[in-house]
Amino acid sequence: MKYKKPMNLEASLDGRIDHCLWCSKKVETRTSWQSFISNASHQYLCFSCKSLLQPLPKNCCVRCSRPLSIGGEHVECLDCRRWREKDNMGDTLEHNLSLYVYNESAKELISRWKYRGDAILALIFRTELRRLYLQKYWDHLPIPIPISDKRMLERGFNQSELLLSFLLEPLSLVEKLSMILTRMKGKKREEIPPAASSMLLRLMDEKKQSKKTRYERMMATENPFRVNTKCSSTIKAKNIVLLDDIYTTGSTLRRAATELKSHGARSVRAITLFRGS
Template sequence: MSYCLYCHESYSEAWSWEALIGLEASPLLCQDCEGRLVWIKGEICRICGRDFCVFPEQYRQGDCCFDCIRWEENESWTGILQQNRSLYVYNDYMKEIIAKLKYRGDAEVVKAFYPVLSTEFKKISRDAILVPIPLSEERHYERGFNQAKLLAVGLKKHTEIVLKRKTHEKKQSKKTREERLSQKENPFEVIDSLKVKGQKVILVDDVYTTGSTLRYAAKVLIEAGARKVSSITLAR
């Protein structure tokens, strides 16, 4: 008998030879909770990884969504973020999971996604350094942990703490899309450029929304000498 990391109800695992001999990880969510997650699969935006199935055809051009085209058409942002890959659609259920993790302090729930995070990471790059998106000191103290760093643990690779968030600001989840995109000052700075210079970097965060957070982080890393910056997030 196992206990679901989200609803905390007990459930019986589906039996298989793979699980018995250790080739398959035991499920950490019950079937009901697992079934409410929506995987991103099929056709996706080449850059941000957005699922083309969940928005109208007129919002894409070729293999890119219009959001990414707008970023790439701006000379200041062309090629800054090579690609983002996300595991799940940010639906109402995923919003609840993220809220439980970030705002209700249930850090254990993140472990439910370690097996799939590890698998997805191997598809992106094995020879990159792993950099979680940092919180401000105030936010970290308030929350007690950095959810991006917890997610990075699931990738089974040493993380490098090379970024610092300069200021304590309004929560990203409370900002409008316009506020996120109109931000002028880069909120991040590189604190150890020697670890960045000439490296491929993969940023880790919980949610890709407008892409501004990841691009601002990628920009300072590129300016510090990083060769290429991509990202992986739990949801898009």
């Protein structure tokens, strides 16, 4: 099956973004000088709904962003230690950065977004996702985690491809200025090819991750992902950042990372919207 080009979510609203995408209440827009030079001039959530998105605490696992109950620097969670022990060659996924805690509000949002087809909710994450990518991973090639043909037919879209579409948007003036400063520090920006969404394929349809136990996720051995042979040369020697909605055990991301590294990727990291416990 050929995947469709990610939809333009904002265009589907005909420019009338004056209400909260979660509760539908009118959102008071505040015009500032940044509104005229930034891509992120719209407010997609009202103040009350925005407060339901819980940012990750400072005390997190240094490798996977899992919130921890113990303090100290360079603390690694038990799952990450187990992953390293499980893989004799070392962990294939260098790092994961998440934006928010996967709390009850997040679960309801994900359910409405992914399983009830409310694709427009992806816009909620646009600004923070772009900011994190441009600050931390602008020299990485972003690749979305693919879904199977069956899931694509069920949902009508791949939530990770929607996240990629935000990174494909032209840079605003503010972002360009930031990039100039970053370039002065010696980094080279990675140009995102249009085919980024098809570099990694999912050939197997598995039981939904949400239906698996923690043990089943971590013990899965068969890899459902394959690198698109037409893109092998693009992946070789590249730093890659995977895009996905939720990190729970990291099994999905690590299997994708394993496949990418087997085709010559230099390193694989990940950005996820939510970090489960």
